Amino acid sequence: xxxxxxxxxxxxxxxxxxxxxxxxxxxxxxxxxxxxxxxxxxxxxxxxxxxxxxxxxxxxxxxxxxxxxxxxxxxxxxxxxxxxxxxxxxxxxxxxxxxxxxxxxxxxxxxxxxxxxxxxxxxxxxxxxxxxxxxxxxxxxxxxxxxxxxxxxxxxxxxxxxxxxxxxxxxxxxxxxxxxxxxxxxxxxxxxxxxxxxxxxxxxxxxx
Amino acid sequence: xxxxxxxxxxxxxxxxxxxxxxxxxxxxxxxxxxxxxxxxxxxxxxxxxxxxxxxxxxxxxxxxxxxxxxxxxxxxxxxxxxxxxxxxxxxxxxxxxxxxxxxx
Numbered sequence: 677x678x679x680x681x682x683x684x685x686x687x688x689x690x691x692x693x694x695x696x697x698x699x700x701x702x703x704x705x706x707x708x709x710x711x712x713x714x715x716x717x718x719x720x721x722x723x724x725x726x727x728x729x730x731x732x733x734x735x736x737x738x739x740x741x742x743x744x745x746x747x748x749x750x751x752x753x754x755x756x757x758x759x760x761x762x763x764x765x766x767x768x769x770x771x772x773x774x775x776x777x778x779x780x781x782x783x784x785x786x787x788x789x790x791x792x793x794x795x796x797x798x799x800x801x802x803x804x805x806x807x808x809x810x811x812x813x814x815x816x817x818x819x820x821x822x823x824x825x826x827x828x829x830x831x832x833x834x835x836x837x838x839x840x841x842x843x844x845x846x847x848x849x850x851x852x853x854x855x856x857x858x859x860x861x862x863x864x865x866x867x868x869x870x871x872x873x874x875x876x877x878x879x880x881x882x883x884x
Numbered sequence: 885x886x887x888x889x890x891x892x893x894x895x896x897x898x899x900x901x902x903x904x905x906x907x908x909x910x911x912x913x914x915x916x917x918x919x920x921x922x923x924x925x926x927x928x929x930x931x932x933x934x935x936x937x938x939x940x941x942x943x944x945x946x947x948x949x950x951x952x953x954x955x956x957x958x959x960x961x962x963x964x965x966x967x968x969x970x971x972x973x974x975x976x977x978x979x980x981x982x983x984x985x986x987x988x
Binding site: 697785788789790791792793794795796797799800806807822856857859860861862863865 | 914916917918919920936937939941942943944945946947948949950951952953964965967968969972
């Protein structure tokens with residue numbers, strides 16, 4: 677499934693969402709940004725990544741490289757002119773597409789946090805799990821982290837994955853939105869002023 | 885715990901704050917971001933204010949985010965083996981842990 681604002685306008689933005697738990701935390705905010713982009717005459721498309729939301733394929737069969745292919749295919753089919761990658765979405769950005777990355781994060785750091793949430797919940801349940809052995813289990817047979825079933829290729833690729841470098845992408849740091857990072861929130865939240873500011877930065881970049 | 889301890893630098897004569905004060909302020913700022921509370925509410929946290937296990941919205945994923953943010957903003961590394969229920973139970977315990985880490 678794809679959430680979109682499509683009026684066949686000049687600028688067409690592919691939105692690559694935050695990953696895993698952060699995808700849930702940032703969904704409302706991401707859609708709010710798209711609405712503000714629409715008001716600024718910019719089309720945008722937010723596809724479900726394979727294995728996520730309404731997608732019918734199993735998540736445990738996915739990997740970052742498959743998601744990169746899916747992002748490329750989406751960019752083509754929506755005839756995207758630019759990309760906006762949010763947090764871990766930055767790991768999937770098609771190399772040929774110029775655009776923005778909002779608070780990009782490495783796969784390594786995403787995985788570390790997921791593993792950490794699992795050791796914390798095990799400790800709470802009175803079991804002691806070592807993060808080193810969870811990494812090992814993940815690499816060998818896959819592992820469930822924070823409710824997400826991740827296969828061995830996903831684990832291996834996240835572990836290796838750094839934020840890609842390219843002069844085609846401009847990074848938008850959280851500080852430039854004048855508000856707290858919403859992916860940190862314990863409950864999904866939304867900040868209208870931040871969504872508007874993010875859309876403004878993109879509209880200014882596109883000179884619309 | 886929340887008192888600011890200040891001393892005068894003998895060489896420059898300027899007043900310097902101890903790092904404990906910064907740690908307390910930074911930790912409160914992080915909790916404000918995680919729990920979506922206003923500054924006044926977080927300022928009222930004392931050493932006995934219950935965190936993990938007392939605040940239902942503070943689940944293991946939110947705590948994982950909190951610890952990662954502490955690493956970034958306090959410039960410390962937290963080993964997962966150092967994370968236990970006691971350290972996360974109250975604001976006082978979390979602050980004591982952070983201060984000890986920064987002092988290392």
